[in-house]
Amino acid sequence: MVRAIVLNPSDNVATLIDNGAAAATAVELRGERTGKVALKQDIPFGHKVALAAIAKGADVIKYGKVIGETTAAIQAGEHVHVHNVDSKRGRGDKLKKS
Amino acid sequence: MSDSFLGYRRPDGQVGVRNLIGVMSIMDNVNPVTRAISDNVAGSVPITTLFVRGQYGKDLEMSYNTLAGMGRNPNLAGVVIVGLERTSTNIVADRVRNTGKPVETVLIQELGGTVNATADGIRKAGKMAIAASKLRREKVPVSELILGLECGGSDTTSGLAGNPALGHATDLLIAAGGTAVVTETAEFMGAEEIFAEQAIDERVKKAFLKAVLDHEATAMQSGVDIRGANPVPDNIRGGLTTIEEKALGAMAKAGTTPLVDVLEYSEVPRKKGLHFMAGAAPAVESLTGLAAGGCQLCVFTTGVGNTIGNMIMPTAKISGNINTIRNFPDNIDFDVSDILEKDKAISTAGDELYEYILDIASGTVTTAEALKQQETAISRFGLTI
Numbered sequence: 001m002v003r004a005i006v007l008n009p010s011d012n013v014a015t016l017i018d019n020g021a022a023a024a025t026a027v028e029l030r031g032e033r034t035g036k037v038a039l040k041q042d043i044p045f046g047h048k049v050a051l052a053a054i055a056k057g058a059d060v061i062k063y064g065k066v067i068g069e070t071t072a073a074i075q076a077g078e079h080v081h082v083h084n085v086d087s088k089r090g091r092g093d094k095l096k097k098s
Numbered sequence: 099m100s101d102s103f104l105g106y107r108r109p110d111g112q113v114g115v116r117n118l119i120g121v122m123s124i125m126d127n128v129n130p131v132t133r134a135i136s137d138n139v140a141g142s143v144p145i146t147t148l149f150v151r152g153q154y155g156k157d158l159e160m161s162y163n164t165l166a167g168m169g170r171n172p173n174l175a176g177v178v179i180v181g182l183e184r185t186s187t188n189i190v191a192d193r194v195r196n197t198g199k200p201v202e203t204v205l206i207q208e209l210g211g212t213v214n215a216t217a218d219g220i221r222k223a224g225k226m227a228i229a230a231s232k233l234r235r236e237k238v239p240v241s242e243l244i245l246g247l248e249c250g251g252s253d254t255t256s257g258l259a260g261n262p263a264l265g266h267a268t269d270l271l272i273a274a275g276g277t278a279v280v281t282e283t284a285e286f287m288g289a290e291e292i293f294a295e296q297a298i299d300e301r302v303k304k305a306f307l308k309a310v311l312d313h314e315a316t317a318m319q320s321g322v323d324i325r326g327a328n329p330v331p332d333n334i335r336g337g338l339t340t341i342e343e344k345a346l347g348a349m350a351k352a353g354t355t356p357l358v359d360v361l362e363y364s365e366v367p368r369k370k371g372l373h374f375m376a377g378a379a380p381a382v383e384s385l386t387g388l389a390a391g392g393c394q395l396c397v398f399t400t401g402v403g404n405t406i407g408n409m410i411m412p413t414a415k416i417s418g419n420i421n422t423i424r425n426f427p428d429n430i431d432f433d434v435s436d437i438l439e440k441d442k443a444i445s446t447a448g449d450e451l452y453e454y455i456l457d458i459a460s461g462t463v464t465t466a467e468a469l470k471q472q473e474t475a476i477s478r479f480g481l482t483i
Contacts, residue, residue, distance in 0.1 A: 031443075066342065082334055087342060088342070
């Protein structure tokens with residue numbers, strides 16, 4: 001069994017807490033949500049999976065807070081990481097301009 | 099949920115969770131005498147320091163304030179302050195005396211050297227230890243507690259289990275009328291605007307953001323860009339995508355209640371509720387600021403393992419990493435690995451942690467105390483002259 005933990009009910013990603021999750025694996029959700037999500041690709045321990053489709057430029061939510069925005073459309077079950085998410089807030093360069 | 103613990107009521111109304119005699123150096127050149135006195139008095143702890151002599155301006159004031167703050171901490175029933183000469187020693191002694199607790203000084207120049215000073219200090223601290231032993235714990239409300247929040251040796255499990263569980267316990271403590279202090283300014287970088295939304299009003303929000311930007315600017319003056327390289331390649335391999343995510347994992351330990359005020363390093367909260375203290379992240383220095391700021395105890399989350407505690411403020415290590423629980427058991431106080439291993443709810447682990455915090459407050463000893471893994475370090479910024 002491969003598990004992923006959801007830290008807040010409003011999150012659109014879950015963090016895998018088991019190793020070796022391969023494409024086609026059905027990951028069982030834990031924490032603040034139950035259910036399953038089928039992986040569309042390999043995702044390692046500690047990395048995030050999308051719980052639902054996330055449009056390009058939309059917020060990625062973990063801990064109930066925005067951790068970045070997508071740079072491409074993401075489907076449920078896809079790996080959510082630096083290849084499709086960019087930092088959005090809390091950047092000193094952006095803060096100083098505002 | 100419990101709403102009280104057993105503590106020692108002090109003359110100024112504060113409540114201690116320990117009943118120690120502090121033997122404190124006023125500067126580094128008297129540390130051997132401080133240690134010799136404490137070695138010979140049961141129930142005492144040595145509070146040594148580095149520098150002070152030759153410090154000036156902001157650094158000197160921060161050292162004096164921090165030493166005095168440690169002396170005023172209600173976990174100390176009495177304080178013996180060791181100094182070379184009268185003037186500097188009395189500056190700190192006077193700032194502790196206003197608590198009403200016994201304060202004595204040991205002046206090495208006036209006593210004719212270290213042998214006489216050690217004997218004088220043992221006699222004074224010994225009498226204090228006997229007097230303190232006559233005090234008894236009494237039932238006091240949780241609203242008397244100030245909890246320090248710290249993390250170190252963090253890993254993926256810190257953001258998934260340790261810090262969220264501590265955040266839940268912090269929420270319970272504050273709901274019961276208590277106070278918590280989160281520090282380690284650098285850990286907020288990248289999510290400071292998110293945490294700022296937790297501020298109770300505009301003044302606190304601005305003060306918090308200023309504290310983070312000032313910290314960054316100070317580092318920048320030395321040519322160090324703290325924010326630029328985060329998350330580091332290790333973090334990215336571990337699954338952390340953005341600096342916001344990394345910072346959110348760390349700040350989860352602060353819980354969800356409003357941020358009521360912003361404190362300087364070693365400043366004491368004047369309100370109930372969640373506070374932020376500006377300060378460095380390394381644990382010894384950070385814990386010293388929390389203890390000087392009146393925190394009676396601290397919960398310290400760790401992923402891969404960190405051992406250190408504070409001389410006067412019990413510091414409990416909690417971990418959600420099953421490998422650390424198995425391979426590092428001597429230095430871990432509380433296990434929240436069931437969150438990841440057995441699907442225990444974060445809220446359930448947090449409820450249990452809250453009760454454990456009250457146990458420590460009532461006298462349960464932490465590993466850092468039992469094994470004497472304790473140290474003191476005060477922040478400094480400039481050169482000595």
